[in-house]
Amino acid sequence: MATREQDPLSHLAALAHATEDLRPTDELTDAMLLAIVPPDERLARITRETSDLAPCEDFAASVMAKVGASRGARPAEPAWSSGVVRFGRFALLGAAAAAVLGLWLSRTAETGYDSAVLESVASVEVYE
Amino acid sequence: MSVDLRLVAARVAGGDVAAFRPIVDHTRVPLYRLAARLVGNLADAEDALQDAYASAFRALSDGRYDGRAKIETWLYRIVTNACVDLLRKRRERPAEDTREPRFDGLVRAEARVALNELDAMLKALQPQDRAALVLVTVEGLSAKEAAEALGCSEGALEQRLVRARAALRTKTEAGEVSDGHA
Numbered sequence: 001m002a003t004r005e006q007d008p009l010s011h012l013a014a015l016a017h018a019t020e021d022l023r024p025t026d027e028l029t030d031a032m033l034l035a036i037v038p039p040d041e042r043l044a045r046i047t048r049e050t051s052d053l054a055p056c057e058d059f060a061a062s063v064m065a066k067v068g069a070s071r072g073a074r075p076a077e078p079a080w081s082s083g084v085v086r087f088g089r090f091a092l093l094g095a096a097a098a099a100v101l102g103l104w105l106s107r108t109a110e111t112g113y114d115s116a117v118l119e120s121v122a123s124v125e126v127y128e
Numbered sequence: 129m130s131v132d133l134r135l136v137a138a139r140v141a142g143g144d145v146a147a148f149r150p151i152v153d154h155t156r157v158p159l160y161r162l163a164a165r166l167v168g169n170l171a172d173a174e175d176a177l178q179d180a181y182a183s184a185f186r187a188l189s190d191g192r193y194d195g196r197a198k199i200e201t202w203l204y205r206i207v208t209n210a211c212v213d214l215l216r217k218r219r220e221r222p223a224e225d226t227r228e229p230r231f232d233g234l235v236r237a238e239a240r241v242a243l244n245e246l247d248a249m250l251k252a253l254q255p256q257d258r259a260a261l262v263l264v265t266v267e268g269l270s271a272k273e274a275a276e277a278l279g280c281s282e283g284a285l286e287q288r289l290v291r292a293r294a295a296l297r298t299k300t301e302a303g304e305v306s307d308g309h310a
Contacts, residue, residue, distance in 0.1 A: 038300070039249070039293070039296040039297065039300055040265065042245070042249065043246075043249075043261075043265045043266055045242070046242045046243075046245060046246045046249075046266065047265075047266045047268075049238050049239055049241075049242035050161065050164065050165055050239045050242050050243060050246070050266075051161075052236070052239065053157075053160060053161040053164050053165075053235055053239050053243075054156075054157045054160060054161070054234045054235070055156055055157070055160045055174070055231040055232070055234070056231050056232070056233035056234055058230075058231055059156055059160070059174070059231040060149065060152045060153050060156055062178065062230075062231065063152050063156075063177075063178055063181045063182075064145075064146075064148065064149055064152065066178055066181070066182050067145065067148055067181065067182055067185045068145060
């Protein structure tokens with residue numbers, strides 16, 4: 001409220017006085033210099049300054065630990081009823097069941113055939 | 129002493145985990161530098177590089193390295209892919225916390241400042257464009273080598289370079305320059 005009541009010219013003078021000692025930091029100069037340097041020159045300087053980047057000795061040990069851990073961790077066994085595993089197991093069970101059935105049918109047929117042959121032989125003998 | 133890394137890789141493929149160590153020892157310095165320049169900070173570079181080594185080990189163990197490219201070239205490609213993936217994730221979900229690197233004991237202060245500047249300079253670029261520019265301009269790869277590392281044709285690489293340079297020029301002309309401290 002007090003500012004509004006103040007004479008505009010004296011208010012401006014007060015603002016001018018208050019902002020008299022504004023100074024940029026050195027960072028502004030750096031930013032201005034960077035702004036006028038072409039990108040390729042900046043990249044070339046960054047390339048030089050990062051040319052000796054290297055990790056410390058512990059890095060290799062850390063990688064080996066991670067590699068060892070990933071090797072030890074086996075993927076979880078999928079549930080019997082999931083996806084391909086389900087179809088694979090049903091196929092195996094089906095094939096086994098078919099084999100057993102085939103064997104049983106073959107043995108039954110063989111037994112029936114044998115008895116029929118024996119009966120025929122017996123009837124031929126009786127006839128003779 | 130030079131080490132034939134293809135022979136070492138064959139031992140890893142045969143189940144010798146410890147044989148992976150000479151591969152890491154032999155390649156960690158150039159690959160650390162590559163990852164740091166690609167992602168622009170050391171903490172992310174360490175994560176990407178560790179993931180890349182783990183991925184390379186799995187590929188060797190599963191017999192997915194065919195031996196046509198040199199191990200160094202093959203690893204270069206894996207690290208580049210890991211870094212591009214990380215840059216994509218960073219664009220989708222910018223991290224709020226700033227993590228500290230763990231293996232940067234040998235890194236000079238000037239190099240850290242330069243990396244910050246590089247990251248600020250390339251932040252607005254698409255990950256693939258940024259990677260193309262870093263591989264050619266900073267790493268000094270030929271167009272063929274850079275295209276191979278990025279898994280694209282040389283024509284596609286040229287397009288990415290043109291886009292990246294145009295974006296940098298626009299940024300400079302618009303005065304959006306940061307020295308990396310912002």
